[in-house]
Each structure stands twice: as C-alpha cells, then as structure tokens.
Amino acid sequence: MSLRYALLALLRVGPLSGYELQKEFSLSVGHVWHAPDSQIYPELRKMEAEKLIEGEEQPRGQRATRRVYHVTDAGDRAFLAWMQAPLEYARVRDPAHLRAAYLEATSPAAAREFLRRHIAQWERELAQWEGELLRIAEVSNPMLVRRLAVTEPQDRERTIAFKRFTYEGLVDRARVEISWAQRGLKLIDELEAAGGVTPDPSAARV
Amino acid sequence: MSLRYALLALLRVGPLSGYELQKEFSLSVGHVWHAPDSQIYPELRKMEAEKLIEGEEQPRGQRATRRVYHVTDAGDRAFLAWMQAPLEYARVRDPAHLRAAYLEATSPAAAREFLRRHIAQWERELAQWEGELLRIAEVSNPMLVRRLAVTEPQDRERTIAFKRFTYEGLVDRARVEISWAQRGLKLIDELEAAGGVTPDPSAARV
DNA sequence: AATTGCATGTAACAGGTTACATGATTGC
DNA sequence: GCAATCATGTAACCTGTTACATGCAATT
Numbered sequence: 001m002s003l004r005y006a007l008l009a010l011l012r013v014g015p016l017s018g019y020e021l022q023k024e025f026s027l028s029v030g031h032v033w034h035a036p037d038s039q040i041y042p043e044l045r046k047m048e049a050e051k052l053i054e055g056e057e058q059p060r061g062q063r064a065t066r067r068v069y070h071v072t073d074a075g076d077r078a079f080l081a082w083m084q085a086p087l088e089y090a091r092v093r094d095p096a097h098l099r100a101a102y103l104e105a106t107s108p109a110a111a112r113e114f115l116r117r118h119i120a121q122w123e124r125e126l127a128q129w130e131g132e133l134l135r136i137a138e139v140s141n142p143m144l145v146r147r148l149a150v151t152e153p154q155d156r157e158r159t160i161a162f163k164r165f166t167y168e169g170l171v172d173r174a175r176v177e178i179s180w181a182q183r184g185l186k187l188i189d190e191l192e193a194a195g196g197v198t199p200d201p202s203a204a205r206v
Numbered sequence: 207m208s209l210r211y212a213l214l215a216l217l218r219v220g221p222l223s224g225y226e227l228q229k230e231f232s233l234s235v236g237h238v239w240h241a242p243d244s245q246i247y248p249e250l251r252k253m254e255a256e257k258l259i260e261g262e263e264q265p266r267g268q269r270a271t272r273r274v275y276h277v278t279d280a281g282d283r284a285f286l287a288w289m290q291a292p293l294e295y296a297r298v299r300d301p302a303h304l305r306a307a308y309l310e311a312t313s314p315a316a317a318r319e320f321l322r323r324h325i326a327q328w329e330r331e332l333a334q335w336e337g338e339l340l341r342i343a344e345v346s347n348p349m350l351v352r353r354l355a356v357t358e359p360q361d362r363e364r365t366i367a368f369k370r371f372t373y374e375g376l377v378d379r380a381r382v383e384i385s386w387a388q389r390g391l392k393l394i395d396e397l398e399a400a401g402g403v404t405p406d407p408s409a410a411r412v
Numbered sequence: 413a414a415t416t417g418c419a420t421g422t423a424a425c426a427g428g429t430t431a432c433a434t435g436a437t438t439g440c
Numbered sequence: 441g442c443a444a445t446c447a448t449g450t451a452a453c454c455t456g457t458t459a460c461a462t463g464c465a466a467t468t
Contacts, residue, residue: 032298032304083316087305089302096293102215106286106289158309161393169306170303177375
C-alpha cells in the first residue's frame, strides 16, 4: 500500500510520464521500495481513477503518445495525510533468520555457504546505499537536484538532511547484517573445532 | 514460500496437531516468520497433498477429532534441500525508510511522532527477542526442550548455539533501528534550532 | 537496416490478510 | 450453566511476481 505514496512523493516534484517515473523510481525511492514497471503503470491508472493524479496525453513523434501525470490537490492532501498517519508495520517475515535458527540441521559447509551469500547480498545493498549517500553529499542525484530546485531555500537543508538520515539508517542495517553473518562464520569454525570430526548431519533426523 | 519450511522445522521434532502447531508457532518460529492460523491450516492440507507430511485423525472426547501431523521422508528431504538451496531474498520494501526520506514534507511534530512510534515498535520486538534469548540461555523454551530431547548429545550444543546466534541477530537489528530513530529525533531538534521558527509546512507544496 | 531506448501494458499466479463461521470439550 | 479453550477451517480481497506482448522513435 506504500507504492502509491512512493509515486506521489516523486510526482510532487513535478509532472512525469509513467516511463520517466519508472526510471527515476529505480534510481531513488526504489532503493527503499522496489516496484517493477508492471506494477507501476496499473497503479498510476488506479490513482488517476481515484483523482489523486491527472494524466495528459502528449504527442511523441508522428503517431506515438505518452501520458504525463501530475499530482492533484487531493493527491497532495493524501500524501500529507499518509505522512501524519501512524505507519503500518508488516509482521516479521525474515527468511534468513528463519534458516539461521535451524543451521544445526545441515552441514557446516552448507551453513557457511548460506552465511557467505548473506554477506554478499547485504554488501551489494550496502554499496548501493553508500553510493547514494555520496550522491546526496555532492548533490548529484538528479531527482534530488530537481527536488531542491522547487524547494524553498530555507527547506533545502532539511530536505538533504532527511535523505542523508534515511540512507545512513539503511547503511547501518546492512552493516549489522554483515557483521552478524561474519560472527556466524566464526561460530561454525568454533563448533567444528570443539566437536572434532562431525558426522554426516544429513543422516541425522531432527 | 518459507511458511512450509517453518512448519516442517517444528514438525521434525515430533508429531503435532494443527492447533498445537499454531500455538508453538507463535511462541518460537513465529518470532521470525509470522503466520495466522487461517494460513497454517490450509498450508498443512497442501503439504499433506504433496506428501511432505501425513495426518492422522485422532479421537478427542466423544465425537470430536483432531488431526495430528508428522513429517514423511519426502518432507524431511524437502526441508534439508531447502536448507542447502540459496535463499531467495525479497526485494527491499521498507515503509519506515520510505517515509523517513520525505520527512521534510511534514511538520516537526509529525516527524517526531513517527520516530517515537518507530522506537516503540522496535522496542516491543526487542523485548520479545531478548526474552527469547533468556529462555534459550536457561533452556526453558518448551519447544527447544523438546527439540533437545530428540537431539543427539553431541549436537545439542550446536542447536543451542544457532538459536542464540539467530536471536542475537534480531536483537542487533532492533537496536540499530532504535538508535537510528533516536538520531532522527536529535536531527529534528537541531534543524528546528537552526531554522528558528518554522513556517507551517503543510502549506508548502513539494 | 539494426539496435537501443521509449512507452505501455495484460494475464496468470502466489502469497498473505481480514473477516467470518462453526462447533466440541473441559473446568469451574 | 457458562466461559475458556480446543479445533478447524472458508471466502473475499489485496499486493506483488513473472512472464509475456506490442510497437514507435531515434541513433548509428
């Protein structure tokens, strides 16, 4: 249900077509809320039906058109209302920690492989988010630049500060996941050293 | 798709009815993978249809029955295969960080309220997970006790160690979320002090 | 002329949520 | 007799995923 607010957040900066929106999306808000194009286009249509945004057909070349959306007053109010409403937290559903809880059921090799992949996964995210922090610091992210261009001077500092704050939180989270998995690798080493030669665990039930 | 593996993990300890499973679920694996009863019962039926588990009707009182499930060999193999397969990571979809990225669009009061709720939310989770760590340390979680009872002595240490490892990771995560939100509160204070009297931001578009 | 990018979707399915629905048994 | 709890689901809905489908425009 947050997708529409992510889209509204982008559109509040200025009108965009579905395609542009989708591109910007993956380069900005997509870092915290993923959505494929196949979800974005229908959601835009739905939002238009609910009068949160309005689309205008624009000619493109000789025959083609594109649909450029802008936020309506109702859309703006809906966004600000969402900002003030209590956030709904999804219930915990964490496959990595689920698996971690039962690592004794598999071989040390498989356990290590799982943790190494976990580290790789979060290092990819970390790199993305750190890159974004850099682009915030040097004010080079195009979406941020456009946003600042339509922001009152006295609000620009806040705008940048909250973006930085957001990505710092994501970076922290990634680091925690990585260091947790590294501790897991160490734990497996220790258990293996303590237990000596481990029997084939795939033979043991439970 | 992890629900069935969460259920298999519990059933591998010993046969349980849907109702018992659901109770145990919310007290153990439910801490990392939430599922309501309305999802558990149908999933058990599906797993039975796929021969991963088998159910036996047992009489209860005069007329009632209950269905007790146990893991089949195929179910056991499916669980171990899942443990060895690469984990599928869900795409990022984080409503709290999404909102954090646009806090400049709302009032400092609303921003603070959001962060305070975020802290409260994660403190609830933290308390649960720390409680679980305690019950692991004193080996008083009933599910863990039953698991250890059917575990080879030389594997008991590993079993406990991985449970502890899992919940330590969750605790770390909760702490990071809390300290992030606390930094956010401080940031709002600083911005307010620097900006002096802030104009009503609900009037400003973008 | 071919490739890359612009542009917009549909269809089928999986997974999860919420609300609703029903009845037996046990303990007080 | 009543309440709590044991016990098991169904139905409608929403969100999101994956795969498929189409065609124009601009550049090399």
